[in-house]
Structure formats: structure tokens, C-alpha cells
Amino acid sequence: MTGGRLLLDVAPLRESSAFRRLWIGGTVSGLGSQLALVAVMFQVWEQTRSTVWTGAVGLAQAVPLLVLGLFAGALVDRSDRRALYLLATAGQAGCALLLAAQALLGHLPAAGVIALVAGQSVFVAVGGPAARTFLPRLLPAGQLAAGLALNRVAFQGAMLLGPALGGLLIAGAGLGGCYLADALSFAAALYAASRLPRMRPDAEPVASAGPAPSAGPTLTAPARPGLRDVRDGLAFLARTPVVRAALLADLATTVLSMPISLFPLVNAERFDGGPRTLGLFLTAIAAGGVAASVLSGVFTRRPNQALVMLGAAATWGVALALFGLVSGPWPGLGLLALAGAADTVSVVARGTVVQLHTPDALLGRVGAAEQIVGRAGPDLGNLRGGLVASATSGTTALISGGLLCVAAVALIGAATPGLRRPPAPTPTPSLT
Incomplete structure (x- = not known):
């Protein structure tokens, strides 16, 4: 295997402009989300000095995903996925703006901040499954693994850089500036999704007692x-x-x-x-x-x-x-x-x-x-x-x-x- 074939395969970025825009938008918004997480943890700790409250931040993120996840996935499978993703991303941006507003105009108590985090996670419960449906339509089957690897490296980059940048932003621009940067980062994801065509789901596969046949499922109504x-x-x-x-x-x-x-x-x-x-x-x-x-x-x-x-x-x-x-x-x-x-x-x-x-x-x-x-x-x-x-x-x-x-x-x-x-x-x- 040549050296070039060992490295990250960037063919999806080169060959699909729609994937390229989504990847850039997701990378920017993912970095913003890491900034906001640092700000939330810092604000809740400063207000409470309690690990119970900081632990509640993770709980607020997880519970909506666990409770609403399957219902959100069902909604994704009978809606225009592009439109649903746009609404969910706009909802996340709105929650980020509310977090910025409370930091700039007068801090909410810890419970209020955590409630906004939970509200944002409700939109993530919808937007996450919708986003997962995009790649098979934007990339050929042979490039799916490469596209997922590119998404993974973007996620890891945000995890490595986000906390450090968040700390610097809080020190320099305050909590409000950090939350505002997160809110603005969603503009890149919104722009990328707005350039996609409509993405209605295909028809519903018929349920059967055994595994789906290799020739593909039989399709019926939505x-x-x-x-x-x-x-x-x-x-x-x-x-x-x-x-x-x-x-x-x-x-x-x-x-x-x-x-x-x-x-x-x-x-x-x-x-x-x-x-x-x-x-x-x-x-x-x-x-x-x-x-x-x-x-x-x-x-x-x-x-x-x-x-x-x-x-x-x-x-x-x-x-x-x-x-x-x-x-x-x-x-x-x-x-x-x-x-x-x-x-x-x-x-x-x-x-x-x-x-x-x-x-x-x-x-x-x-x-x-x-x-x-x-x-x-x-x-x-x-x-x-x-x-x-x-x-x-x-x-x-x-x-x-x-x-x-x-x-x-x-x-x-x-x-x-x-x-x-x-x-x-x-x-x-x-x-x-």
C-alpha cells in the first residue's frame, strides 16, 4: 500500500461539494459546542461549587437523547430530513443565544442554565439522527467509510482544541462571549444544510421474520x-x-x-x-x-x-x-x-x-x-x-x-x- 493510500482519504471533500460544506459546517459548530460546554461547566461550578450540579450538566444532555431518541428517529423517517435538520440546528442556536443573553444581562441560577442545556439536547435528539441520513445520499457506498473518518477527525479536533479555546475565551471575553461564539458557529451548519436539496425518506421496508434479503428490502408506503x-x-x-x-x-x-x-x-x-x-x-x-x-x-x-x-x-x-x-x-x-x-x-x-x-x-x-x-x-x-x-x-x-x-x-x-x-x-x- 503506497504512502498516499495510508493517509486520511479526502476524496469525499474533493468530489462532493455538498459533503464538503456539511463537513466544514459541522466542524465549526462542533467546535462551538465544545466552547459552550466549558462555559456551562465553569458557570455552574462558580455558582454552586458542587460536583452534583456539574454532574447534572451531563445528565441534562443525556436524558433527552435517551427518552426522545427513538421517537425522534421515527420523525426523521417520515419528514423532509433537510428541513428537520435545519429546524433542529436553529433550535440549538436559539438555546445558545439564550445562554449568551443570560450571561451578558444577568446570570440565571444553575438550574436555569441546566434547563437551557436540556432544551438544547432536545434539538440534538432530532438533529443527530437527521444528520446521520445525509452521507448515504451524498457519497457513493465506496466512500462512506472515508466520509465517516473525516467526520471523526473533525470531532476529535474539536475535543482537543475546544476546551483550551473555551478557557481562553472565558478569560478574555467572559462567559457571554464564549456562549455567543457557540451561537454564531451554528451559522456555518445552517448555511451548509440550506444548500442541500430536499431529502424525503424512501418508502418503508416491509417487516419480515428473517433477515433482509441481499437484493434489498421490499418497499411499501411511507x-x-x-x-x-x-x-x-x-x-x-x-x-x-x-x-x-x-x-x-x-x-x-x-x-x-x-x-x-x-x-x-x-x-x-x-x-x-x-x-x-x-x-x-x-x-x-x-x-x-x-x-x-x-x-x-x-x-x-x-x-x-x-x-x-x-x-x-x-x-x-x-x-x-x-x-x-x-x-x-x-x-x-x-x-x-x-x-x-x-x-x-x-x-x-x-x-x-x-x-x-x-x-x-x-x-x-x-x-x-x-x-x-x-x-x-x-x-x-x-x-x-x-x-x-x-x-x-x-x-x-x-x-x-x-x-x-x-x-x-x-x-x-x-x-x-x-x-x-x-x-x-x-x-x-x-x-x-
């Missing part, structure tokens, strides 16, 4: 409203082993082996216990993720992304189990960087598998399920790690979690023969 939509989405997940396995693989890597809640304890148990070492743990994971994104040509061009997904998920588990065994900080940081790289590979490959095996009419509901799994899995995994460590040790929690992850991934691969076969891509629907 999606039905309400609880029946949600039921149909869940039925699709139940009868489509490859998509179900992809979501289970995500849960295996997060619920069984998420390490972040263990870092303070491991830092105290085995390293110097200082903040410098603790901060490097997360930085190492992020650095590994960025490196994998930059070199994503290694895996995005492979025909069977399901095998890539399984291999990366297992590598995540092995790296974390070994991190639990090593005694020195530098080998430990290297293993965390490997885990971060494996996580990025797994996320991109899993997203490709899901989109290639999901009919257009169900992309909103399946995207909502992905969003729920991606949000709830890490929270549950951190809780699991904390409970195991409290009963044993941080080392035991890391090693057991990594081994459980590897075992679960092996079981998923063995139980799902379809993962070992390259997919027959679903036809790309018309943009009109």
Missing part, C-alpha cells in the same frame, strides 16, 4: 406515525443480525470496558497520583484517535468493514487489559494511545456497516439507536468500572473489563456469520 414507527425500527434491528451485531459491539467496548472513571484511582494506585499524569491519560487516548484518523486510509479502503470493526473492538479490549498490567506510566500511555486508535477505527467501521445495511427509510430510527447506544454505553461502562474497582481495585477492573470486551466481541463475531461477508450495498436514493 413510515407510519407514533409508537408503530418505533416498533418497526426495533423490529428491523431484531431481524437484521449485522446491524444488531454492530450495536452490540459498541456496547461491548463501552459497557464492559470503559476506563475513564478508573483513571483517578489508577493514577493514585500505580503512578504518582498527580494531576499531570492524570491529564495525560485522556490526552493519550485522544492522540491515538487523531493518529488513526490521519492514517485512516489503511482501513477505510478495505471492502469488509465488519471485520475491521471486530478487530478494532477486540484491540481496544486487549489494550485496556494490558494497561491494567503495566507498571510504568510511559508504556501505559502508549497502550492508551493504542486503545484510542482502536476506538476511532471501530467507530468509523461500525458506522459504515450500519449505513450499508440499513434501508434509507429506516436510517433515522437506526441512527437514533446508534446515538442512544453511543451515549448510554460509556456512562454505564464508567459506572461498571467504578463498582468493580470499589469492590476490588482499579487494576482488576481494567483487566477484567478488557478481557470481557474481547470475549464479547469474539462471541458476537462467531454468532453473526454475515459479519464475515462484504455487504451488498443498498441502492443510493435520488436526492430529489
Whole structure:
């Protein structure tokens, strides 16, 4: 493989102007969201000096996604997805403007700030699944993995730069300036989406008792409203082993082996216990993720992304189990960087598998399920790690979690023969 084919594949940016605009808009608005998160955490802490209140910020972000996710996905699958995304993004921008206004004109109490964060998350619950339906219409099947890798590197860049820039903005322009920068960042996403054509969903696949045939699903009338939509989405997940396995693989890597809640304890148990070492743990994971994104040509061009997904998920588990065994900080940081790289590979490959095996009419509901799994899995995994460590040790929690992850991934691969076969891509629907 030549050097050029090892690097991040930028063909989607070069060949699709619509994807290029969306990517730039998403990158700018994603950076703005990281600025706002720093501002919210700072404001709530300054007002309360309570970790309970700062923890409530994460809860306010998660609960709307978990409660509304599947219903929002059903709405996406019976609406013009472009129009719905525009409304959801405008709603997020409106909440950001309200946060800026309260900071500039007189601070709301912590409960009011958290209420605005929850309101913004309601719009994210709708906009997230809508955005996930765009790529299969904008890119050919062979470029889906590359497009997802580009989205991933934008997300990681925002995670690395956003907190530092947010701190500088708060120090220089105050909370109001930081919130206002977030509100203005949504203009880029709104402009990019406004240039898209209408994106009505395709017809609804007929439910069946077995897996969808390789020739593609039979199509009937558009999606039905309400609880029946949600039921149909869940039925699709139940009868489509490859998509179900992809979501289970995500849960295996997060619920069984998420390490972040263990870092303070491991830092105290085995390293110097200082903040410098603790901060490097997360930085190492992020650095590994960025490196994998930059070199994503290694895996995005492979025909069977399901095998890539399984291999990366297992590598995540092995790296974390070994991190639990090593005694020195530098080998430990290297293993965390490997885990971060494996996580990025797994996320991109899993997203490709899901989109290639999901009919257009169900992309909103399946995207909502992905969003729920991606949000709830890490929270549950951190809780699991904390409970195991409290009963044993941080080392035991890391090693057991990594081994459980590897075992679960092996079981998923063995139980799902379809993962070992390259997919027959679903036809790309018309943009009109």
C-alpha cells in the first residue's frame, strides 16, 4: 500500500461539494459546542461549587437523547430530513443565544442554565439522527467509510482544541462571549444544510421474520406515525443480525470496558497520583484517535468493514487489559494511545456497516439507536468500572473489563456469520 493510500482519504471533500460544506459546517459548530460546554461547566461550578450540579450538566444532555431518541428517529423517517435538520440546528442556536443573553444581562441560577442545556439536547435528539441520513445520499457506498473518518477527525479536533479555546475565551471575553461564539458557529451548519436539496425518506421496508434479503428490502408506503414507527425500527434491528451485531459491539467496548472513571484511582494506585499524569491519560487516548484518523486510509479502503470493526473492538479490549498490567506510566500511555486508535477505527467501521445495511427509510430510527447506544454505553461502562474497582481495585477492573470486551466481541463475531461477508450495498436514493 503506497504512502498516499495510508493517509486520511479526502476524496469525499474533493468530489462532493455538498459533503464538503456539511463537513466544514459541522466542524465549526462542533467546535462551538465544545466552547459552550466549558462555559456551562465553569458557570455552574462558580455558582454552586458542587460536583452534583456539574454532574447534572451531563445528565441534562443525556436524558433527552435517551427518552426522545427513538421517537425522534421515527420523525426523521417520515419528514423532509433537510428541513428537520435545519429546524433542529436553529433550535440549538436559539438555546445558545439564550445562554449568551443570560450571561451578558444577568446570570440565571444553575438550574436555569441546566434547563437551557436540556432544551438544547432536545434539538440534538432530532438533529443527530437527521444528520446521520445525509452521507448515504451524498457519497457513493465506496466512500462512506472515508466520509465517516473525516467526520471523526473533525470531532476529535474539536475535543482537543475546544476546551483550551473555551478557557481562553472565558478569560478574555467572559462567559457571554464564549456562549455567543457557540451561537454564531451554528451559522456555518445552517448555511451548509440550506444548500442541500430536499431529502424525503424512501418508502418503508416491509417487516419480515428473517433477515433482509441481499437484493434489498421490499418497499411499501411511507413510515407510519407514533409508537408503530418505533416498533418497526426495533423490529428491523431484531431481524437484521449485522446491524444488531454492530450495536452490540459498541456496547461491548463501552459497557464492559470503559476506563475513564478508573483513571483517578489508577493514577493514585500505580503512578504518582498527580494531576499531570492524570491529564495525560485522556490526552493519550485522544492522540491515538487523531493518529488513526490521519492514517485512516489503511482501513477505510478495505471492502469488509465488519471485520475491521471486530478487530478494532477486540484491540481496544486487549489494550485496556494490558494497561491494567503495566507498571510504568510511559508504556501505559502508549497502550492508551493504542486503545484510542482502536476506538476511532471501530467507530468509523461500525458506522459504515450500519449505513450499508440499513434501508434509507429506516436510517433515522437506526441512527437514533446508534446515538442512544453511543451515549448510554460509556456512562454505564464508567459506572461498571467504578463498582468493580470499589469492590476490588482499579487494576482488576481494567483487566477484567478488557478481557470481557474481547470475549464479547469474539462471541458476537462467531454468532453473526454475515459479519464475515462484504455487504451488498443498498441502492443510493435520488436526492430529489
